[in-house]
Amino acid sequence: MAKHTGRGLAAIEYPSGMNQNGDPSQAWIKVKPDGRIDVFSGTSDIGNGAKTIQSQIVAESIGVPYDWVTFDNSNTDSSPVCTGTFASRATVIAGNAVLKAAEEVKTKLLEIASAEMEIGPQDLDIIDGEVQARGAPSLTMDVADVAAAATYGHGQLITGTGAELNAFAAITNSETGEVDSPPHAAISYAACAAEVEVDDETGIVRIVRMVQAYDVGKAINPTLVEGQIEGGAVMGLGLGVLEDSYPYYPSPDHRGSHFGSYFVPGMEDLPQIETIIIENPSATGPYGAKGIGEMANNSQPPAIAAAVHDAVGVWVTELPITPERVLRALDAKAAGGGQPRREGKHIVFDEELSVNSVASGISWTSDS
Amino acid sequence: MNITVNGDELEVRSPGLTSLLRVLRDELDVVGPKAGCEAGGCGACTVLVDGAPRRSCLTAVAAIDGAEVTTVEGLGAADDLSPVQQAFVHYYAAQCGFCTPGMVVAATHYLDSGGSDDRKEIQEALRGHVCRCTGYVKIIEAVAAARGGNFDLTTTAEGGYTTVMTGDAK
Numbered sequence: 006m007a008k009h010t011g012r013g014l015a016a017i018e019y020p021s022g023m024n025q026n027g028d029p030s031q032a033w034i035k036v037k038p039d040g041r042i043d044v045f046s047g048t049s050d051i052g053n054g055a056k057t058i059q060s061q062i063v064a065e066s067i068g069v070p071y072d073w074v075t076f077d078n079s080n081t082d083s084s085p086v087c088t089g090t091f092a093s094r095a096t097v098i099a100g101n102a103v104l105k106a107a108e109e110v111k112t113k114l115l116e117i118a119s120a121e122m123e124i125g126p127q128d129l130d131i132i133d134g135e136v137q138a139r140g141a142p143s144l145t146m147d148v149a150d151v152a153a154a155a156t157y158g159h160g161q162l163i164t165g166t167g168a169e170l171n172a173f174a175a176i177t178n179s180e181t182g183e184v185d186s187p188p189h190a191a192i193s194y195a196a197c198a199a200e201v202e203v204d205d206e207t208g209i210v211r212i213v214r215m216v217q218a219y220d221v222g223k224a225i226n227p228t229l230v231e232g233q234i235e236g237g238a239v240m241g242l243g244l245g246v247l248e249d250s251y252p253y254y255p256s257p258d259h260r261g262s263h264f265g266s267y268f269v270p271g272m273e274d275l276p277q278i279e280t281i282i283i284e285n286p287s288a289t290g291p292y293g294a295k296g297i298g299e300m301a302n303n304s305q306p307p308a309i310a311a312a313v314h315d316a317v318g319v320w321v322t323e324l325p326i327t328p329e330r331v332l333r334a335l336d337a338k339a340a341g342g343g344q345p346r347r348e349g350k351h352i353v354f355d356e357e358l359s360v361n362s363v364a365s366g367i368s369w370t371s372d373s
Numbered sequence: 374m375n376i377t378v379n380g381d382e383l384e385v386r387s388p389g390l391t392s393l394l395r396v397l398r399d400e401l402d403v404v405g406p407k408a409g410c411e412a413g414g415c416g417a418c419t420v421l422v423d424g425a426p427r428r429s430c431l432t433a434v435a436a437i438d439g440a441e442v443t444t445v446e447g448l449g450a451a452d453d454l455s456p457v458q459q460a461f462v463h464y465y466a467a468q469c470g471f472c473t474p475g476m477v478v479a480a481t482h483y484l485d486s487g488g489s490d491d492r493k494e495i496q497e498a499l500r501g502h503v504c505r506c507t508g509y510v511k512i513i514e515a516v517a518a519a520r521g522g523n524f525d526l527t528t529t530a531e532g533g534y535t536t537v538m539t540g541d542a543k
Contacts, residue, residue: 052469052506228465232511236468239508264414264503272496272509 006206010213013311014198017304021191021287021296022094025174025184030094031085032102034063034110036163038156040134040149042067042074042110047087048099049078053298054229055095059103061225062291066107067114068131069148085168093296096225097191098169100291105167113163117155118146191287193295195219197241197304200276201312205335208328210246210313212274215305218281222295227282230297234280237301243270244302245309246325374438378403379447389435393427394418396434397444405445405474409503416502419475420444426482445474448481457481460519461512468506476502480516490517 022028032046044063050056060074078084087099111131118136119126128139136151138144155161174184200214217234224230247268286293306324314320319334374385376393378401387396394411397403397420409417411430418429421443449455454462457480467473476499483498495516496509504512 052467054468232465232468232507235508235510236506237508240505263412264410265412269503269505270508271503272500272513275496275509275513278508278510 007204009203009205009316010200011203011312011314011316012198012200013308013313013315014196015304015307015311016194016196017300017307019093019193019195019297019300019303020189021092021097021193021290022189023088023092023171024189025171025186027171027173028088028092028094028098029168029170030087030099030102031166031168032059032099032106033085033164033166034103034106036110036114036152036155038153040069040073040147040152042069044074044076044103044106045084046076046078046099046103047081047084048095049087049090051090053090053095053233054226055090055099057229058096058225059100062100062104063107065292066104067111069134073134085166093193093298093300095296095298096294097287097290097296098171100225100294101169101289102167104291105169106165107167109165109167110163111165113155113161113165114148114151117159117161117163118151120159121151121154122146190289191222191295193220193222193297193300194283194285195297195300195304197238197308199245199305199308199312201309201316203313203316203331205317205331208331208335210309210326210328210331212242212246212276212309214277214279215242215308216279216281217304218283219297219301220283220285220295221297222287222290223284223293224282225292225294230282231280233297233301234282235278237297237303238278238280238305239270239275240302241305242274242276242309243268244324245306246327247274249325249327374434376434376437376439377441379443385434387434390433392430393420393422393432393434393437393442394429397429397442403444403446407471407474409471414503415472416475416479416499417472419478419502421478421482424482426479443478445477448477455481457484457516457519460515464511464515464518466507466511466515472502472504476504476512480512480519484516484520488520490520492517 030048032044035043037043042063044059046059048055048059056076060076061071064071064074114131115126115129118129122144124138129136130139131148134148136146136148152163155163172186174186177183177185196218198216199212202211202213215238217238219234221230247270287295310321310326313326317335319338321330321334323330374389375382376385383401385396385400387400394406394408397406398408406420406429407417408430409415413428413431419426420429422432422437423440449458457477461467461473461477479499479502488494488498492513495513
């Protein structure tokens with residue numbers, strides 16, 4: 006009877022948003038007379054940082070300081086439509102909607118600035134809240150003055166709208182399965198390496214260390230990305246060894262209904278966690294971003310299962326890997342029944358091809 | 374019955390066996406303490422009663438007649454955050470924020486009682502508080518930093534991540 010340590014690795018892939026499933030996100034932006042930016046987007050922030058990310062995209066795209074941007078989705082009636090914050094779609098789908106709206110606002114700001122400065126709009130850019138003439142950085146006009154001129158001189162309200170939609174796909178070829186709209190180009194990849202300690206007397210699996218590597222395309226806010234990966238890691242730990250909604254005998258009425266019987270990871274379960282952010286840009290996400298919201302907790306359970314096998318030589322093929330399941334597997338192994346390793350899928354991964362196709366954009370024609 | 378909430382002495386008219394959590398939220402409109410499990414299991418309702426952390430959901434209001442109650446609102450204001458609150462903001466220690474009031478109250482008590490910035494000791498002190506979003510990493514970082522109190526509030530925290538670049542953005 007002893008404690009055994011083991012290591013396991015699992016790799017996964019995951020799309021950003023709903024693929025060919027008709028999930029619109031809309032945004033509109035208006036510029037106040039003092040140059041401050043109001044963003045109206047239907048995408049709710051459930052703690053994933055959607056407001057922060059979209060405000061960053063708007064500030065970066067227009068060329069104004071982050072704290073000039075106000076993000077308002079407090080009212081359903083005044084917010085444009087967004088399908089919702091789910092499917093790892095907020096940064097990519099809603100982010101593209103605000104990006105398009107912000108680009109329209111920038112174009113209109115430069116048109117007004119062009120009339121005021123008597124310089125062609127193609128020779129102007131907005132940097133840190135100031136319209137500057139390209140090549141002549143001393144020729145400037147504050148965005149606040151541009152907005153005031155639009156309001157009080159030109160009689161205009163500067164606005165921009167944007168929307169992102171992966172239209173519903175209609176299957177056109179029943180033999181090949183080819184469809185009439187492009188597939189997702191924002192696919193994220195990730196891996197987790199887990200180190201565990203398994204007690205072969207009690208069956209308890211303790212997670213000692215987890216290293217997560219996530220390809221996020223572009224970390225628009227690295228600290229928020231890190232927070233999502235860390236949070237996902239501990240959720241994955243829960244899925245791997247603790248959380249079970251339906252093992253309770255003899256009927257579903259006896260499933261865990263409070264924290265004494267449904268085991269959510271607590272601080273004492275926290276292993277050593279390391280995070281590696283990989284930026285392999287997507288062709289379609291804003292600034293190359295990909296969504297990782299859901300996949301953040303998908304790589305850990307299989308890595309833990311592989312680590313348990315490495316430690317004590319049994320495959321536990323149901324989650325969570327509870328002490329009971331570990332002990333039953335060890336008993337079966339001792340009785341000679343054994344657990345043959347299942348044959349996995351063999352996937353050939355061409356890194357060069359993958360990076361090139363993802364980073365350079367995917368060409369698509371409807372009749373290809 | 375009377376209790377003092379964040380410095381204000383208030384009369385309580387709810388029945389004596391009403392939980393302190395329900396008195397605060399429903400009668401006195403002090404909604405910082407969150408109603409999570411209401412069974413003592415999650416820590417989101419934690420308040421200080423005469424300086425000691427209590428699960429307000431399990432505390433009958435009659436049992437603390439005359440006591441001083443401090444909720445997260447009593448620790449600081451939006452324009453005058455306490456050191457622990459500043460650290461939580463700085464280290465992105467909240468995602469959805471539901472556990473945050475209880476975490477901040479408990480962490481404040483831990484540090485005011487001389488708690489160290491040692492990770493294991495912080496885990497031990499806050500282990501009764503459940504967080505679903507953060508994986509606890511940034512909460513522990515924030516509490517440790519609040520002990521030292523030396524972080525620059527004008528920038529976000531340095532993440533402990535490694536960034537690997539492949540290819541070019543479009």
